[in-house]
Amino acid sequence: MTAENPLNLSEIDYIVAECFHIAGFVLAVGMTAIVDLRLLGLILPKQSPHQLASFTALWMAGGLVVAVFSGFVLFSVDPDSYYTNFTFLVKMACLGLAIILNYTVHIKVVLPGASPRHGKIVAGVSLALWVSIVCCGIFIAGDLLHIR
Amino acid sequence: MLLTLLQSIQNISFFVYLRSSGYLYPIILAFHLSAISVFGGMIVLSDLCLLSWIPPHLSGAAVVRGLRTPKRIGLLIAATFGFLLFCCKAEQYYYNVYFRTKLLLLALVAVHALIFRHRVYNRSNEMLAVGPPSLQARVAAFLSLLLWAGILTAGRAIGYVPAPRGLHFL
Numbered sequence: 390m391t392a393e394n395p396l397n398l399s400e401i402d403y404i405v406a407e408c409f410h411i412a413g414f415v416l417a418v419g420m421t422a423i424v425d426l427r428l429l430g431l432i433l434p435k436q437s438p439h440q441l442a443s444f445t446a447l448w449m450a451g452g453l454v455v456a457v458f459s460g461f462v463l464f465s466v467d468p469d470s471y472y473t474n475f476t477f478l479v480k481m482a483c484l485g486l487a488i489i490l491n492y493t494v495h496i497k498v499v500l501p502g503a504s505p506r507h508g509k510i511v512a513g514v515s516l517a518l519w520v521s522i523v524c525c526g527i528f529i530a531g532d533l534l535h536i537r
Numbered sequence: 538m539l540l541t542l543l544q545s546i547q548n549i550s551f552f553v554y555l556r557s558s559g560y561l562y563p564i565i566l567a568f569h570l571s572a573i574s575v576f577g578g579m580i581v582l583s584d585l586c587l588l589s590w591i592p593p594h595l596s597g598a599a600v601v602r603g604l605r606t607p608k609r610i611g612l613l614i615a616a617t618f619g620f621l622l623f624c625c626k627a628e629q630y631y632y633n634v635y636f637r638t639k640l641l642l643l644a645l646v647a648v649h650a651l652i653f654r655h656r657v658y659n660r661s662n663e664m665l666a667v668g669p670p671s672l673q674a675r676v677a678a679f680l681s682l683l684l685w686a687g688i689l690t691a692g693r694a695i696g697y698v699p700a701p702r703g704l705h706f707l
Contacts, residue, residue: 404697408690411570415689418571419578426575426607433603440594445582523574524567533563 394465403466410459414526416452418519420445421491424499428512438499438508453488475535480525487518543627548707556625556706565625569618573689576611579604580685587657587678589670601661632701635694642688649684653677 395402424442426432433441464471471477495515498508528534546552555561583604586597623630630636657677670678 400697404694408693411689411693412686415574415577416581418574419576419581421578422575423578423582432579432607433600435599435603436595444592444595445578448581448585519574520571523571524564527563527567527570531559531563533560 397466403463406459406462410456410463413452413454413456413459414523417449417456418452418523420449420452421519422516424495425512425516428498428505428508430505430509437501439501442496442499449491471529474529474532476525476528476532479534480522480529483518483521483525487515487522490515490518540628540631543631544705546624547627548705549624552621552624553707555621562622562625565618565621569615569622572611572615572618573692576608576615577685577689579608579611580681583608584678584681587661587670587674598661601658605658626700626706628704628706629700630695633695633698635691635698639688639691639695642684642691646681646684646688649677649680 423432423445424438427436427438427441490511494511497503498511525534547556555565583601585591586595586600589597591597591600623636653673657671657674661674
C-alpha cells in the first residue's frame with residue numbers, strides 16, 4: 390500500500406508550502422543581493438562588505454534551508470513532471486552553481502583587502518545566478534526554456 | 538465605470554500583445570518577483586536594525602538611513618512590473634479577492650510610512666544611538682515585516698483564483 394502525498398489531497402497545504410518557498414528564497418536572494426550590491430558599490434558605502442556578509446550569512450542560510458526544504462516538498466507532488474521539465478533542470482543547475490559560488494569565491498571577495506574588481510565580477514555573476522533561479526521558477530510552469 | 542476603464546486599459550494594443558505573448562508576460566512576472574526578492578532583503582535588514590537584532594559592529598542607524606533610497610528604487614521597479622502585469626489582465630484582477638487584499642495591504646504600507654516616517658525612520662540616528670530600540674521603532678519594524686509577509690502571501694494566492702467567465706479580452 391502506498392501512502393498518499395498530503396499535498397495532493399489539499400490545495401491549501403500546497404499553497405502554504407509555496408508561500409514558505411517564496412518567503413525562503415526572498416530571504417536568501419535578498420540577503421545575498423545586499424552583499425552583492427555593496428560589492429558593486431551601489432548601496433551602504435559606510436559598511437564594509439565583510440561586515441554585511443558576516444551578518445547576512447546566517448539569514449541567507451536560513452532562507453535557503455526553508456526554500457530548499459519547501460521546494461523539495463513541492464517537488465514531491467509530481468516528481469516525474471519536474472524531472473522531465475528542462476527549465477526545472479536549468480533552475481537546479483543555477484542553484485547548484487549559486488550555492489557553490491556563495492560558499493567558495495563569494496566568501497573570499499568580501500574579506501578585507503580583497504580586490505574590488507574581483508568583488509564586482511563575483512557580485513555580478515552571483516546576482517545573475519540568483520535572478521536566473523527566480524526567473525526559472527516562474528518559467529517552469531510552461532517549460533519556457535525548452536525550445537521546441 | 539471603473540470596470541469599463543479597466544476593460545479599456547487591458548485592450549490597449551500594447552497590453553493585448555503582452556498578454557498574448559507566451560514569453561513576455563512570464564518574463565515581466567519573473568522580473569516582478571526578482572525585484573521583490575532584492576527589495577525584500579533590504580526591508581528585512583532595515584527592520585532587523587530597528588529591532589536591534591544586529592551585531593554591534595554594524596551601525597543600525599547608518600544601515601536604516603542608507604537603505605531608504607535603495608528601498609524606494611526597489612519598490613518603484615517592483616511596482617512598475619506589477620502595474621504592467623495588472624494592465625494586461627485588469628478586469629480579471631478586478632474580480633480577484635487576493636489582488637484586492639494585496640492592494641489593501643499596500644495601502645496599509647503607505648499608512649505605515651505616513652505614521653512612522655517622521656517618528657522612526659527620519660530619527661533613526663537618535664532612535665538607535667544608545668540603549669535598546671524604542672517601542673515605536675520595534676512596532677514599526679514588526680508591522681512592516683507583517684505587512685510585507687502578507688503582501689507576499691496574497692501575491693502568490695492571486696494565481697490560484699480561476700479567471701471568471703465572460704472577460705472582455707480582445
